Amino acid sequence: MIKIHREGYTILFVTLVILFAVNVLVHWLTDEIWIRNVSIIASLIVYGLVLQFFRNPDRKILRDENKIIAPADGKIVIIEEVEEQEFFKDKRLQISIFMSPLNVHINRYPVSGKIEYAKHHQGKYLVAWHPKSSTLNERTTVVIQNPVWGPILYRQIAGYVARRIVMYAREGLIVRQGDESGFIKFGSRLDIFLPPGTVPSVKIGDRTVGGITVIAEKR
Incomplete structure (x- = not known):
């Protein structure tokens, strides 16, 4: 069922x-x-x-403080070092997951910790793979303070079809890795920003399963 x-x-x-x-x-x-x-x-x-x-399959969520798990189902489309301007204002490793309308669209916390920053931004609805969608589209930005990794930022981004972002994160909340953090309706993208020097466990074109796929881990 x-x-x-x-x-x-x-x-x-x-x-x-x-x-x-x-x-x-x-x-x-x-x-x-x-x-x-x-x-x-x-x-x-x-x-x-x-x-x-809107299906919500049962999953055995991976929880490991030394690992960062994929916050969404989809396909890895970007892995690059960028200047993150909203919160860190310095260089971070950006990993982006594109979600097609056929993917499960539940978003999950990539790490456990305390939410230090949570903000929703109004914006445009460029196609999700557009280079400027990360800064111009409707989006949310959430930063989780984790004792192992430090602050980890992830961003829900609305696309041309997806015009409704649901964010459950609130500043001050203590959250658990793999729990639901939000939902993007009808396809979009999710970016996660990791500390500089992080070696990703995924590559461009890899398919991710939210709450299960490891995208980076401490060696």
Whole structure:
């Protein structure tokens, strides 16, 4: 049985009502059986796609203070040293995970610790792989103070399709590695900024599983 994330309850209900209304209208407007059948099949496909987007699979979360785990499902698209301007204002290793609409879109804390900084920014909706989406798009920035790694920053970024970011993080909260930190609806990107000199455990093109895949670890 498919387990559905709570962020999908309202959207799934509204989608069901709209599709039901569309099919009632089609049945009222035409007696053609094939048109009615096409409407029903198309509605089932649409609802199935929305349903799978909000799926919430059971996972055995990896928790290890010496490891940083992937905060999201998706594909590694960026690994590079950059100047992080919002919080650190110095060089950090950026690892970016692109989430397609087919991925599970639950976001998770990459490390345990105390949330030192949490902020939501309004912005544009450039495609998630655009180089400037990290600073121009709607986004959230969260910094977790971890006793092993120091401050770790991750950023949820809305894309062209994803226009709704949910952030559970609040400043002062004590959080546990792998627990849910938020949700991005309908595809986007998540950036994580690690201490300079960190050797990543992933490479460009690797697929990640949120809460399980190790993206860096202390040697």
